[in-house]
Amino acid sequence: MPQIIMTKLKGQKTDGKVLQKSMAFLQKLTADDTTSGLNIEPMRKANDPRARTGRVDQFWRAVLFRIDNPNGERIYVYDGTYPHDEAIERARTRVLRVNPVNGLPEIIERTMPAAAAPPSSNWTAPETTEPGQETQPGSAAGAGLGEGEAPASDAGAASDEPLPTSPTGTVEPETVLPSTTGEPPVSTQPTSEPTPSDEPKAYADTAPAGPFLAVKGYTRNDLTDRLGFDEHTATALMAIPTEAQLLDLTERFGNEWQISAVLGLADGIGIGEILDSIGVRSSGARPTGDDDVTLVKSFEQAGAKSQFTLIEDNDELRRVLEGGDFGAWRVFLHPEQRRYVDADYSGAFRLTGGAGTGKTVVLLHRARRLAKADPEARIILTTFTKALAADLQRNLERLDPSLPLAAAPGEPGILVRGIDQLAAAARVQHRAAFDRAGETLFGSTLTARNAVKGNGSGWDTAIADVGDALPASLRNESFFESEYLQVVLPNHISSREDYFATRRPGRGVALDRRKRAAVWEVIDRYRQTARHDGRLSYAEIAALAAITLDGQGGRRLADHVLVDEAQDFHALQWQLLRALAPDGANDLFIAEDAHQRIYGQRVSLKQFGIRVQGRARRLRLNYRTTQQNLRFALGVLDGGTYLDDDTAEQQELDEVGYRSARRGPVPRTLASATTAGEYDSIASALRGWLDPERDGGAVVPETIALLVRSRVVGQKLRRALEDRGIGTHIAQPGTDRTGQPVILTMHQSKGLEFSRVVLPNLSASEFPPSWALRDVTPEDLEEARLRERSLLYVAASRARDELVVTWTGTPSELLGIS
Ligand SMILES: Nc1ncnc2c1ncn2[C@@H]1O[C@H](COP(=O)(O)OP(=O)(O)OP(=O)(O)O)[C@@H](O)[C@H]1O
Numbered sequence: 164m165p166q167i168i169m170t171k172l173k174g175q176k177t178d179g180k181v182l183q184k185s186m187a188f189l190q191k192l193t194a195d196d197t198t199s200g201l202n203i204e205p206m207r208k209a210n211d212p213r214a215r216t217g218r219v220d221q222f223w224r225a226v227l228f229r230i231d232n233p234n235g236e237r238i239y240v241y242d243g244t245y246p247h248d249e250a251i252e253r254a255r256t257r258v259l260r261v262n263p264v265n266g267l268p269e270i271i272e273r274t275m276p277a278a279a280a281p282p283s284s285n286w287t288a289p290e291t292t293e294p295g296q297e298t299q300p301g302s303a304a305g306a307g308l309g310e311g312e313a314p315a316s317d318a319g320a321a322s323d324e325p326l327p328t329s330p331t332g333t334v335e336p337e338t339v340l341p342s343t344t345g346e347p348p349v350s351t352q353p354t355s356e357p358t359p360s361d362e363p364k365a366y367a368d369t370a371p372a373g374p375f376l377a378v379k380g381y382t383r384n385d386l387t388d389r390l391g392f393d394e395h396t397a398t399a400l401m402a403i404p405t406e407a408q409l410l411d412l413t414e415r416f417g418n419e420w421q422i423s424a425v426l427g428l429a430d431g432i433g434i435g436e437i438l439d440s441i442g443v444r445s446s447g448a449r450p451t452g453d454d455d456v457t458l459v460k461s462f463e464q465a466g467a468k469s470q471f472t473l474i475e476d477n478d479e480l481r482r483v484l485e486g487g488d489f490g491a492w493r494v495f496l497h498p499e500q501r502r503y504v505d506a507d508y509s510g511a512f513r514l515t516g517g518a519g520t521g522k523t524v525v526l527l528h529r530a531r532r533l534a535k536a537d538p539e540a541r542i543i544l545t546t547f548t549k550a551l552a553a554d555l556q557r558n559l560e561r562l563d564p565s566l567p568l569a570a571a572p573g574e575p576g577i578l579v580r581g582i583d584q585l586a587a588a589a590r591v592q593h594r595a596a597f598d599r600a601g602e603t604l605f606g607s608t609l610t611a612r613n614a615v616k617g618n619g620s621g622w623d624t625a626i627a628d629v630g631d632a633l634p635a636s637l638r639n640e641s642f643f644e645s646e647y648l649q650v651v652l653p654n655h656i657s658s659r660e661d662y663f664a665t666r667r668p669g670r671g672v673a674l675d676r677r678k679r680a681a682v683w684e685v686i687d688r689y690r691q692t693a694r695h696d697g698r699l700s701y702a703e704i705a706a707l708a709a710i711t712l713d714g715q716g717g718r719r720l721a722d723h724v725l726v727d728e729a730q731d732f733h734a735l736q737w738q739l740l741r742a743l744a745p746d747g748a749n750d751l752f753i754a755e756d757a758h759q760r761i762y763g764q765r766v767s768l769k770q771f772g773i774r775v776q777g778r779a780r781r782l783r784l785n786y787r788t789t790q791q792n793l794r795f796a797l798g799v800l801d802g803g804t805y806l807d808d809d810t811a812e813q814q815e816l817d818e819v820g821y822r823s824a825r826r827g828p829v830p831r832t833l834a835s836a837t838t839a840g841e842y843d844s845i846a847s848a849l850r851g852w853l854d855p856e857r858d859g860g861a862v863v864p865e866t867i868a869l870l871v872r873s874r875v876v877g878q879k880l881r882r883a884l885e886d887r888g889i890g891t892h893i894a895q896p897g898t899d900r901t902g903q904p905v906i907l908t909m910h911q912s913k914g915l916e917f918s919r920v921v922l923p924n925l926s927a928s929e930f931p932p933s934w935a936l937r938d939v940t941p942e943d944l945e946e947a948r949l950r951e952r953s954l955l956y957v958a959a960s961r962a963r964d965e966l967v968v969t970w971t972g973t974p975s976e977l978l979g980i981s
Pocket residue numbers: 489490491492495496497500516517518519520521522523524525756759785786787913914915916960
């Protein structure tokens with residue numbers, strides 16, 4: 164039975180019906196490629212004798228390359244489904260081959276389309292194009308004709324009829340592939356009366372001091388003889404004057420290795436490192452030659468897997484096809500992502516990377532890999548909130564519905580839970596030991612049933628109860644919440660003497676003996692009231708759960724714990740994580756981004772017995788968003804000082820993962836003189852996206868998000884948009900998105916993504932809001948400001964395709980717009 168290798172298809176515009184038909188076609192093909200009606204035919208005057216088209220229906224044709232594998236089944240490499248004429252053209256001109264230098268399989272174009280004409284010395288960057296339209300099933304995108312509709316061209320024309328011709332001997336020079344989206348440039352001007360302000364400070368583009376790559380020290384030979392670019396493309400790349408123009412070009416490449424290599428060149432890293440990053444060994448044998456055996460062998464390399472995948476069964480075929488652009492992560496991992504999925508580590512491992520670099524994707528694949536390798540393994544996949552955990556579980560099921568899911572800690576399979584849910588589960592599983600842990604934490608066993616409260620609640624009354632004994636500068640709830648989380652609970656302090664004897668490293672506020680005594684009095688009061696009322700905070704439960712699990716000895720509850728959004732975990736949650744899995748091989752795999760810390764404070768993992776020294780790596784390529792949106796988001800971070808969690812060294816933004824291979828419109832920044840004008844501008848942007856007449860069709864409403872700083876702002880916004888005839892939906896934890904744009908708080912948006920994002924209300928007087936900084940001690944103010952900056956970065960980095968930012972009057976200083 165023939166086998167199918169799928170190609171990562173860029174921006175293919177096919178709707179659900181065409182996907183179904185392509186699916187049926189490929190299923191028949193794998194059953195028997197001689198089935199009548201499939202019409203698998205070679206092409207007249209094709210550049211590649213392996214090229215074929217197949218009949219999906221009257222109008223649509225699949226483009227294929229047939230490999231007659233002498234050592235196994237015949238293989239078809241599927242290169243997408245296209246309208247008849249386009250498919251014929253692609254099959255005639257495209258060539259599947261082994262790159263003669265790097266040994267990776269690739270599909271190249273052997274014509275020279277005008278769009279990709281070689282750059283001259285006064286080369287200009289390609290115009291910005293509309294981002295690819297979503298191809299998820301059921302989306303409004305796509306231009307496919309339904310069954311029975313008239314074909315646009317004469318389907319009876321014999322252009323893909325069998326013709327026993329050999330390929331032409333003459334081959335045009337290869338060149339950069341044109342954009343596959345083929346959409347016209349779009350205006351980035353606002354559609355309503357608000358004036359577009361200047362683009363916010365652009366990040367990372369530099370003034371040309373000569374052709375960019377030459378200035379970086381690369382030569383044309385590096386590109387041709389070591390990386391594998393053809394002469395023509397290498398000449399073009401070497402002539403490009405600026406980094407921004409170089410990056411703009413990446414979207415035109417059809418092969419993943421080319422995109423990654425150009426991003427590596429833009430980074431200025433060594434050729435050996437670039438080869439490593441594209442999954443090619445810098446020394447040693449590589450497949451060479453174009454015979455069928457070599458070609459088949461070339462697909463087995465690590466570097467080939469980000470572009471091609473062998474389909475194992477019909478379920479996988481469906482997942483790959485239906486995933487489209489959005490689902491590519493399920494199948495085509497970047498070689499670096501693949502490495503972190505597959506590698507075994509002798510202890511804890513930390514993966515960092517900017518928003519959208521695929522940290523969560525690595526975690527999901529890694530959980531799957533560990534579960535497949537050992538069905539008895541107890542794997543916990545956890546994150547900061549219950550809602551995010553539910554999202555992780557949904558994606559895990561999309562990745563592989565056959566994965567064994569556990570129902571409770573300690574069971575074989577993958578358990579996906581928020582960190583507080585894990586603490587609660589430990590409490591349920593070991594009720595008596597949990598109550599006894601109160602002895603260690605509070606000095607007495609728990610007796611009441613204990614309702615759960617937020618970490619911040621109860622401090623106001625305790626402060627009021629202690630009254631004037633507490634200096635005015637310390638009458639601050641957030642100070643007490645932090646002191647309790649960072650000093651008292653992790654050190655199991657249950658008496659005034661213990662508190663006096665404990666060091667408080669990392670706490671900004673210094674305390675003399677008198678102040679310490681007053682602070683302890685508040686803490687003691689807080690605890691007495693809580694015990695009396697039968698309350699426990701989430702942090703206390705995490706601490707008690709960690710003590711409980713530590714006391715169980717022997718076998719812990721998990722063999723592997725994978726942690727997402729780890730930058731926000733506090734000390735007690737780290738203690739709990741450590742208690743869940745014993746110190747050992749592949750025990751903890753931690754994904755985090757210090758720039759997205761919006762709740763917690765920086766903690767050193769060493770103090771919890773988690774050592775990642777020498778086992779920490781960074782992902783650098785952004786998959787989520789466009790280069791334009793990414794620059795905007797990074798512009799928000801520029802100006803804050805962020806320290807690496809482990810080394811405490813300052814993190815530079817160019818280490819964050821600030822490159823994307825996707826292009827799109829520059830974010831729209833809409834200033835208004837009045838609040839009503841601002842609402843009008845938001846309504847106008849939404850109308851534009853929801854317009855069915857819009858080029859490419861209406862955007863799926865629930866993929867549009869409006870991200871606000873508080874619920875109150877969200878409610879006002881919803882009413883204002885309703886008055887303007889636009890229905891929106893305020894997201895509630897646990898509810899599904901409806902057929903309307905959704906309003907969420909910026910905090911809720913953490914870890915999620917949307918095709919279009921609006922950030923309203925970013926006036927200087929509104930963001931950061933004064934209430935967020937009011938109750939903070941002077942020592943903690945800088946950190947609180949940093950959190951606001953990070954929050955804006957999180958919100959801005961949720962947009963896949965388009966970002967709109969609005970304000971009334973003067974913009975927030977965090978936007979960097981003067
Ligand atoms: N190899 C890949 N191929 C295609 N798309 C990918 C790949 N890896 C990640 N993506 C896409 O990039 C987006 C971001 O991925 P992911 O959520 O894993 O990033 P992240 O680093 O966890 O982001 P954040 O820190 O903002 O939560 C997702 O839409 C995902 O589909």
